[in-house]
Amino acid sequence: MTSNQTGRLIGAIFGLVFVAANAGALPTVAAVPLRVLAVVSFVALFIALRRTRTTPAADEGTVAAAAAPKRFGRGYRLVVAAEVVAALAGFLVITRVLHTPQASVAWLSLVVGLHFFGLAAVWRMPSLRWLAAAMTACGAAGLVLAACGASLAVIATVAGIAPGVLLLGSVWWSLRTP
DSSP states (O other), rough: HHHHHHHHHHHHHHHHHHHHHTTSOOOHHHHHHHHHHHHHHHHHHHHHHOOOOOOOSSTTTTTHHSSSTTTTTTHHHHHHHHHHOOOOOHIIIIISSSSSSHHHHHHHHHHHEEEEHHHHHHOOOHHHHHHHHHHHHHHHHHHHHHHHTHHHHHHHHHIIHHHHHHHHHHHHHHHHHH
C-alpha cells in the first residue's frame, strides 16, 4: 500500500469512527442506518483503495518523488503531535474547567479540521484546505451549539456525524482524481 493509499485509509477509518461514535447520540431509528451506511461506505472505500492502481511516486524514488514531500515524515509527525496536545488540553479545559463534556466532540472536530490545514501545507496539497475549512466550521458550530445549551444529539450531528461524512466523502472524491 502506498503512502497515498495509507493516508486515504486513515481518513476513511476516522470518518467511520466519527459517524459510528456520534450516531449513538441519536434515536436508534436514525443511529442504526447511519452506522450501517458508514460501515458499507468504509468497506467499499477499502476495496476501492486496494484496487487503485499505483504509479511510481514518492514510494518508489522517482525524480518526481524527489521534489514531493515525504508523506509521513517529520512535518506530518509535528502536525499530529500538535493536534494531540491541542486535543488533550482542550478536553481538560472542557471537562474540568467548563464542565461541558458535550462540547468534546466539537472540540475534536475543530482540532482535526485545523490539523488538515497543517497537512495541506506539509504535503503541499492545497485541496485539503477545503476539508480543513469544512471540518473546522463543523467543530466551531458544535462549540457554539454546546455553549447555547443545544442537545447532545444536535451537537453530535453537527460536530461528529457531519465531519465523519466529510472525511468519507473526501476519500471518495480523492479516488476520482489521481
